[in-house]
Amino acid sequence: MAGGRPVTARTGLDANLVVPDRLDAALAVGPGEVVAVVGPNGAGKSTLVHALSGLVPATGRAVLDGADLLGRTPRERSVGVVFQDQRLFPHLSALDNVAFGLRSRGADNRAARARARDWLERLAVADLADRRPAQLSGGQAQRVAIARALVTDPDLLLLDEPFTGLDVGVAAMLRIELGRHLAEFRGVTVLVTHDALDALTLATSLAVLHQGRVVQHGAPDEVAARPRTEHVARLVGLNVIREGDRLRSFSPAAVTVGLQAPADSTRNRWQGVVRGAAPHGDAIRIQVSGDRDLIADVTPAASRELALVPGQQVWLSVKETAVTTYDATS
Missing domain, CATH: 2.40.50.100 (RNA polymerase II/Efflux pump adaptor protein, barrel-sandwich hybrid domain)
Known part of the structure; x- marks a missing residue:
């Protein structure tokens, strides 16, 4: 059992999500893989995250480890989400924020708090367990948010620009810590980012969104070597010029x-x-x-x-x- 639910074989994510006038994106990601979703503002990155989590209604297809996500409510989906603004419950301590997901899935209070404390220790913030979000720094709060997302052992982890707003040093340390946890994570990770360092160091593949559609998907080094959009070219530090059906970088x-x-x-x-x-x-x-x-x-x-x-x-x-x-x- 993981977080009160049976452990099932993981087969990954196979999705083609449609949100009218905002998104029509196909994505296939295997278990244990991290796909970084990149694209300019308005490309549909956050809409994709919200559609996968159930926060935005979508049609099409979204099959996660054999289960139809679109036929489930957000609570029924085995999904962990980390937003750039953390969205921690302000009236709960860091420990109870992390334990909340387990308790909502039926775990008893003692077991949920013990597992939550273990995850706070893994992310080096166990000494802050009794503090409320307002008493945490941005980096500390984001560690708590990551612990809350991972504690239920989700099949799908959604990270929506998790380092935005953090100073460079804090972001660098958290990137290393998160990378270590992602290397051990057995589910699918979708990482939305605008930072080339995140995309090239944390991801096993890149998906490029443009006007709501995935226009390029491949290994980070392949996408970086032959970017198909100006945004990705700038992201990886290249110039790119389109001439008909050819690109020159x-x-x-x-x-x-x-x-x-x-x-x-x-x-x-x-x-x-x-x-x-x-x-x-x-x-x-x-x-x-x-x-x-x-x-x-x-x-x-x-x-x-x-x-x-x-x-x-x-x-x-x-x-x-x-x-x-x-x-x-x-």
């Missing part, structure tokens, strides 16, 4: 930036205006808008010499040998 480091048009006959040249500049490792990453929205990495010295500040007109060029060309649909 190249690294920001391969881009040459100048104030005059290139003197040679380079095919790949664009004029634009600097919209932003920020440190990126040892380089300065320049965002340029024009006929194409592109990014380029230059040295700090070049940035100063060319006065690459917002509003500066520039020319960008890339050698053909630095461009990878591939089919947009394969």
Whole structure:
């Protein structure tokens, strides 16, 4: 028994969920796998999470380990959810927040609290068991929320941007801890994220959502090498240009930036205006808008010499040998 329910063989998730005017997305994920769902704002990421959890009505198909999710209420689904704003019960202690799911499934109070305390220990917040959510930091509250989602041993774990709002150091530590737990988790995990680090370090596959549809699904390194949307290209730090049924991608480091048009006959040249500049490792990453929205990495010295500040007109060029060309649909 796990959380008061019988343990059954896990076969994964097979879904094609439809929410009118918002979502028509197909997703297949095996047990023990972590799929990171990425896409721009409004692509349907949170709608997908809410549809799988039962918080948003959906039609179509959603079969989890042989069970029809769409025929069940949210409480009847074996789903654990972690939202970016935690959504802990403010009147309950951290311990009772974690125990709540077990108690609602029929576990007695003593057993539920013992299992909840075990999960708080696993996530290094057992000493905060008696505190209420208002007494917790953002990182502490998110650990409690993760414990609450995992304590029932769900068949499906939904993580909706779990590190949003946390400072960089806290997010990094929590990412490591969560990765350790996901490596041991036997169910399916759907991770919604806008962070390339989450997608590339926690996930076994990436699903790219665009206008409510999954337009690319594959291993993280495959998607990163050949992104089919500009959003994913930016997420993994590449430029991508669509030319009919072909996509052309190249690294920001391969881009040459100048104030005059290139003197040679380079095919790949664009004029634009600097919209932003920020440190990126040892380089300065320049965002340029024009006929194409592109990014380029230059040295700090070049940035100063060319006065690459917002509003500066520039020319960008890339050698053909630095461009990878591939089919947009394969």
